[in-house]
Amino acid sequence: MEFRAASDQTMLVYLGEEIGLASHQRVCKLLRLLQEEPIAWVRNLQPAYCSLLVSFDPSQVEHREVEATLRRYDQRAVNMALPEPRSVEIPVCYGGEFGPDLDEVAATHKLSASRVIELHLSRTYRAYFLGFAPGFAYLGDLAPEIATPRLATPRKNVAAGSVGIAGAQTAVYPFATPGGWRLIGQTPLEMFRKDRTPMGLIAMGDEVRFRAITREEFAAWPPP
């Protein structure tokens, strides 16, 4: 456990040094305890792969006390049991206008497009955390054969529902936003809706699988 002041009102807590289930579960546990037993001076919490950014009210507390309190929380959190992960299935129409980068990803790795799809479908992904935009879940880990760096120049506009890959991660864009991930498909699902509980389809800690659907199924979504 390592602490670093990120600003005069935030503290970064590092709970691991590499992306993986061990770091993820430690972050989940500390976050969960902080949500179950909230602290008055905590203003916001931003989990990531191996860290938790804690924003606090500087009129109530200093970094030293933040660190001491979070150490106590973490000591208790490590023994917590996490609930069984939820399973979420995301239907995806791969390639074509839905996945404009599929062929390039395939060419980069000297694979066929259908092999890239197969590899993307082959794994159950962990939703490590949500960030970037509301409901945007960082899913990992991708099969190493199709791990691909981000685009050198991000797109100005990525369609909502686009499924992208970047490095060893994959994700679904909940909104039409700029984005630098390589797009291989698109889901007809609305990933984030403010009039739904919960608003996001994917929550931190979920297990996510993708399922291939045809263009016809995409066009006729939801199925009868």
Next chain:
Amino acid sequence: MSSLVVENPGLLTTVQDLGRPGYGPLGVSPSGAADSVALRLGNMLVGNAQGAAALEMMLVGGRYTFPEGGVISMAGADFGANLNGQAIEMWIPHAVHPGGTLELGLTRTGARCYLCIASGIQVQHFLGSASTHLLSGLGGFAGRGLRKGDVLQFGAVEQRIRRRRISAKVLETLEARKCLRVTPGPQADWFSEAAKLAFYEGAFRVSEDADRLGLRLEAASLAPESPREMISEGVSLGAVQVTPSGQLIILFVEQQTAGGYPKIANVIGADLHCIGQLRPRDEVTFARVSLEEARALWMAQERLLNSGEELFA
């Protein structure tokens, strides 16, 4: 209810309050007014709670009519406001008679001017706030910037106003600085002494790529000494990121909540509002302060903003 009709929305006018902190686990950044100090003062002038929802205008004001009238104030940058063709002052409340028209032009000073209205603008809240989050199209008025013909609601109020202005001394103390005070960022030790010197001694021009998500600065290369692979982590409001090509980006109110670029510094809480007044082509510098100094500056600013009568001339 009273209404405000958008005749011309300017460049980008959005409904903002003090934002929605606390939803980081959902990937939702707090959003809120880019210059929260101006919003709070403007609201106090019209008798509102400091965090009431108001209109945030960027660089160009626009034209608005008030069919039922209202009480308004302008705070932040000076956009040359006219009420029914007469120039009106900032930092003081004005009564608008039914059918009155407010027109604002190009900015003369900073980047954002707030139009605060007695009783506050009423929109449906998203996660506890009226703030517009443009990236996701959530919150505010239909989740977007205002358009010609939009009609916004606010509570009907008496036309009686308490005509008092924010004191010149308070405005001077809270003036938007172009020398931003910072504390070291979590990866400050990734940068060479030469890069840090260049950062603290240099002056940086705000590029055209500057909005509520972040401000890109034109900079000589400040790339980390040895490029390291960084694992994405939560990022603070006002973080100064350095991209692999050595560009500086200040993360702002609608920031992405996590990122994988190293942060050389972070703007202190007391100066975050100054970022909201930076315009493209403005020149900024950075001055390092300690965490203790930053905290003291924040506490002093909060004391001043909450000092009630002492704010007014």
